[in-house]
Amino acid sequence: MSSHEHHAGNPSFNELVYAVVRRIPRGKVATYGQVAALAGRPRNARFVGFALHANPQPGVIPCHRVVFRDGSLAPGFAFGGPDRQRALLEEEGVRFIPPAAGRDNAGDGGWRVDLDRCQWQA
């Protein structure tokens, strides 16, 4: 499998990221660093997000299941709003933790995913 990768397809980090994200089971979430590690580049967590923004297959790649290391969601660049992403994840059975008890939440700026329960493990 070494002298064959010259014909078609660019086995770039991007393609690997899509493959990993697509393998995330419903009701679970993975962090950018984890996807990067599974893609073979634990230090390239930044490009995981870049990869999803570069060519996200709408309806094919569940990018909404990819969250930060601390459980927070991507600001603005989400599929139309972090609140939208939170709704999708919560509907899939993902557990969420409120920012603070009794404090006015600014949208989802404080909502974090319970990675202790819903982080996907390969």
Place this chain on the structure above:
DNA sequence: GCAATGACCTGCT
């Protein structure tokens, strides 16, 4: 081919 960017991560204040 070079330079700049970036949906992050970690540590410290």
Place this chain on the structure above:
DNA sequence: CAGCAGGCCATTG
């Protein structure tokens, strides 16, 4: 607990 800064490396123009 929350906010700020720097660093890592691949992709784009």
